[in-house]
Amino acid sequence: MGDVLTVAWKEWRELLLLGGSLRGGRVSLIILLGVFGVFLPLQSGADWVTSPATMFYWGWLPLMLVAGAVADSFAGERERHTLETLLASRLPDRAILFGKIVAAVAYGWGIVMAMLLLSLVTVNLTARAGHLLLFPWRFAIGAPLLACLGAGLAATAGVLVSLRAATVRQAAQTLNVGILLLIFIPVLGARALPDAWKAQAGAWLMSVGMDGLLWTASVALLLLDALLLALAMARFQRSRLILD
């Protein structure tokens, strides 16, 4: 575990410095927090806290955040000629792989948590509900869980892509296309379904309810995370990475 955290420590240092300077990295974070923690909650008002649909919004937001960071994980090390030195160190294979995944998940999840808290403060300060507005318990559990699993999906997929990509740009492009497909295929696919199927799907959604939907989405994401992690572990071979 110590080795995993060591790799994660290095990744976080680099992530904070992404963009060339510590200040540049911090500015990017402040902009993100400003948009999702202040601007959008201001527009939505109390609905931001009470609407159950926003919970699923926190599941895909980490995809964007993590994908940008994780594309660099192996492709960046390869591009900047630091990978071979890292592989020549005493670090075990799993520590390098898991360290990069943990760093990416913690980065995405941490930012989402900060956004959630900031948005709660924003809504309470501006909605003037007369009482303290809090997320419903389902939301308080579901949003962090989905954010974590969403970050895990982006991290494991990103590491897998980054392991194979020749450059960071190539890895980032592949990941962005993947995320777009992940978002648009269900939307467009749902529209193309026959009306009877749509009615059946709607009935199923009504029958499982919000709790059922949350657990179904969580299990599906968990399985997908596990599958991608297994593929990344199989792909990570020192000799292969050296020769790539």
Add this chain to the structure above:
Amino acid sequence: MAEAVIRTEKLSRVFDKVRAVDGLDLAVPAGIVFGFLGPNGAGKTTTIRLLLGLLDPSEGRATVLGFDTRHQASGVREKAGALLEHHGLYERLSAEDNLAFYARVWRMTASARRDRIRELLEPLGLWDRRSEAVSRWSRGMKQKLAVARALLHRPSLLFLDEPTAGLDPVAAATLRDDLGTLVSREGVTVFLTTHNLVEAERLCQQVAVIKQGRLLAVGHPDDLKARGATRAEIAGRGFTDATLALLRHQPGVARADMRNGRIVLELAESSETSPLVSLIVQSGCAVEEVRKDKGSLEDVFLTLMEEEQ
């Protein structure tokens, strides 16, 4: 003879149809700087990758610090340090963060980390700039930092893959000096690949020469030089092709060439230069200076390369 820290037996690595390393038999004793010389593409970097267990051999085997590189590669990497083809520094991070990361990798405590980083950076003149991002440093400074990183965990064996490649002569000389000082202070065995023969002559107690993956010669630099021909260099005026032709027909002259207006002769071991100088003077040329010595390591290297061709 000290115990061998690196031992290879018929070590080979084939990429498609290319034999990058071909039946390499080596024994590197402990406590020396071992130079691994060869032209570009000779198989030097592949050999280091094989010795670090980053690549598996196609044939043969290697043991490094008592660990089999195929089955116990993690043991090798635990005990060895490496400065590979590229310096491998994280350029966005500061010098201190770069070293702190690798110190954590080698599980050094916080206080040991601080002390060791200072101990390594101060003699290299980098301590005062430790907080700067490495991207702002010169290539020479980066190479020094990479050497410090490789020595951080006090390895008993250090792999250096062409550490002065790409440096200007001043930076290369400074790094060589620092390297010599650090290596003797740390008492580490060094496996140094280079095609810089001056560097090898200055730093190495033993050298091996490879070409196209095959070992051509191994020994102390002086022993290798002794294998080469005696060399005479004659400075003067009026030298022509006819002078060279005349000299080439003399007994004991293996080779006569003109380099930078000087005649350079390769002589058999027992040959005298005075009859040759008399001959040059009689042919109407003026001789101003004659220097006779054993060939340099570079001469031996070039001869080996030519013989192999």
